[in-house]
Amino acid sequence: MKRIFAKKPINDLSLDNDDKALKRSIGPINLIIMGLGCIIGAGIFIVTGVASAHYSGPALVLSFVLSAIACIFTALCYAEFASMIPISGSVYTYTYVALGEIWAWMIGWVLMYEYLISASAVAVGWSSYIVGLFSSAGIILPQIITAPPGTGLINLPALFIIVLLTGILILGVKESTRFNAIIVMVNIVIILLFVIVGINHINPANYHPFMPYGFSGVLQGAAMVFFAYIGFDAVSTAAEETKNPQKTMPIGIIGSLIISSILYIVVAAVLNGMVPYNLLDTLSPVTFALKSVGVNWAASIVSFGALFGLTSVLLTSLFGQTRIFYSMSRDGLLPEIFSHLHESFRSPVLCILIVGIVAALIAAFFPLNVIIELVNIGTLSAFIFLALSIIILRKQHPEIPRKFKCPLVPLIPILSIVFCSFLIFQLSHTTLERFGISLLIGLAVYFAYGMKNSNLRANDGDCKLNTKFMIKYIQKFIQKLNYSYFKTIFNHISYLRGFKKL
Numbered sequence: 001m002k003r004i005f006a007k008k009p010i011n012d013l014s015l016d017n018d019d020k021a022l023k024r025s026i027g028p029i030n031l032i033i034m035g036l037g038c039i040i041g042a043g044i045f046i047v048t049g050v051a052s053a054h055y056s057g058p059a060l061v062l063s064f065v066l067s068a069i070a071c072i073f074t075a076l077c078y079a080e081f082a083s084m085i086p087i088s089g090s091v092y093t094y095t096y097v098a099l100g101e102i103w104a105w106m107i108g109w110v111l112m113y114e115y116l117i118s119a120s121a122v123a124v125g126w127s128s129y130i131v132g133l134f135s136s137a138g139i140i141l142p143q144i145i146t147a148p149p150g151t152g153l154i155n156l157p158a159l160f161i162i163v164l165l166t167g168i169l170i171l172g173v174k175e176s177t178r179f180n181a182i183i184v185m186v187n188i189v190i191i192l193l194f195v196i197v198g199i200n201h202i203n204p205a206n207y208h209p210f211m212p213y214g215f216s217g218v219l220q221g222a223a224m225v226f227f228a229y230i231g232f233d234a235v236s237t238a239a240e241e242t243k244n245p246q247k248t249m250p251i252g253i254i255g256s257l258i259i260s261s262i263l264y265i266v267v268a269a270v271l272n273g274m275v276p277y278n279l280l281d282t283l284s285p286v287t288f289a290l291k292s293v294g295v296n297w298a299a300s301i302v303s304f305g306a307l308f309g310l311t312s313v314l315l316t317s318l319f320g321q322t323r324i325f326y327s328m329s330r331d332g333l334l335p336e337i338f339s340h341l342h343e344s345f346r347s348p349v350l351c352i353l354i355v356g357i358v359a360a361l362i363a364a365f366f367p368l369n370v371i372i373e374l375v376n377i378g379t380l381s382a383f384i385f386l387a388l389s390i391i392i393l394r395k396q397h398p399e400i401p402r403k404f405k406c407p408l409v410p411l412i413p414i415l416s417i418v419f420c421s422f423l424i425f426q427l428s429h430t431t432l433e434r435f436g437i438s439l440l441i442g443l444a445v446y447f448a449y450g451m452k453n454s455n456l457r458a459n460d461g462d463c464k465l466n467t468k469f470m471i472k473y474i475q476k477f478i479q480k481l482n483y484s485y486f487k488t489i490f491n492h493i494s495y496l497r498g499f500k501k502l
Contacts, residue, residue, distance in 0.1 A: 024241055039229060039256060041311075049281060058272040063222040073416035090382075098389035127155050162360040166318065
């Protein structure tokens with residue numbers, strides 16, 4: 001038990017002179033742009049329509065506000081950690097220091113899962129926009145090469161964009177952030193165009209009823225649109241590649257969150273004013289709204305601009321996933337080969353290639369279904385552990401210099417935990433089940449490889465693991481969980497939410 005709960009010494013986290021340290025080349029402006037790139041793409045161009053049609057209605061603005069409040073509490077916790085421990089790894093690294101290895105592994109597993117699925121989902125959305133753009137130009141792409149098996153053969157556009165961005169990431173973070181900056185600037189111009197044009201076509205009657213699904217629908221909508229805000233987590237994964245991270249990281253995290261929150265709330269208000277909420281069940285709600293009011297020229301421009309927004313989200317998601325993968329490999333929890341850096345590019349090439357290939361295959365051969373909820377539950381879980389880590393480290397290591405301090409500790413972290421936990425239980429029963437299965441798979445991988453290869457036990461000759469021991473250990477672990485007790489609690493929650501019991 002002591003082995004799996006071992007904590008990484010906080011004094012051993014300086015890597016600036018390490019041959020495995022990443023190159024510091026990102027400034028505060030580029031960091032804010034990186035956050036905006038992952039936040040203001042898929043949320044506006046994909047999620048807003050589904051959330052409005054099925055959950056919030058015109059009260060979508062309230063859903064965005066609630067999600068933003070939860071994120072603000074979490075962002076303050078992120079800013080403190082990023083200024084205190086400025087290395088790659090995000091919540092994975094923070095949890096390793098505060099709670100121990102087994103929890104760090106699980107959070108790292110969840111983050112890898114989150115980013116990989118997010119990248120694949122956005123690539124499928126990107127493909128639908130590019131197909132629509134070609135169609136409006138009179139070029140009809142065959143369904144056999146634009147849809148996964150079942151309705152087609154392969155989603156080639158989705159595969160293509162992931163392969164292209166994987167190549168850009170290999171060139172290094174400096175080149176990636178330059179490319180991302182151009183995309184984000186175009187994206188913001190497109191969003192402002194939609195707001196300026198759309199505000200002249202608002203019909204006040206479309207805001208009634210304001211809460212067609214009640215306040216519970218607003219809460220479920222908040223859990224859904226939370227997907228739109230996860231970009232500032234990707235900012236924290238770049239801590240090791242940021243110049244003067246103690247000052248730059250808080251600016252990048254909080255700045256990107258504030259700007260994106262304002263844009264989301266404004267777009268949600270305009271969108272629901274232009275079109276009745278029940279008509280917005282589409283993967284391209286912004287374009288649909290403009291076409292509905294007869295502004296086809298703006299719809300074409302926004303469709304083209306949406307490609308930039310989704311490309312930016314995809315690039316940042318792939319970036320975040322590779323950095324988590326890289327950090328876990330450097331700690332010995334994954335094979336060391338994944339943390340080798342290219343001599344010229346100073347980027348983890350093999351790690352990037354593996355992530356790119358897997359994401360491309362998922363996007364090419366699997367349909368877009370309930371992926372957004374799967375991403376959300378992973379992110380919310382990570383945010384809960386982040387807030388717990390802030391409280392623990394304030395107690396255990398008050399002497400550590402903190403260039404930025406989260407205010408009102410432990411109140412702010414506790415509020416973050418409460419908001420994130422509440423949003424988790426707004427997600428569907430099926431999502432909770434799938435998330436539980438993914439955690440069990442993660443535990444199996446840890447006991448099979450990570451536990452005995454961790455750098456914390458590099459010189460521990462007694463740490464030998466075999467299959468028989470692993471099976472016995474997992475059996476004891478499950479017995480200690482007292483499944484029947486948790487089953488009873490979950491059944492009560494399911495009953496209140498209207499789901500079937502286990």
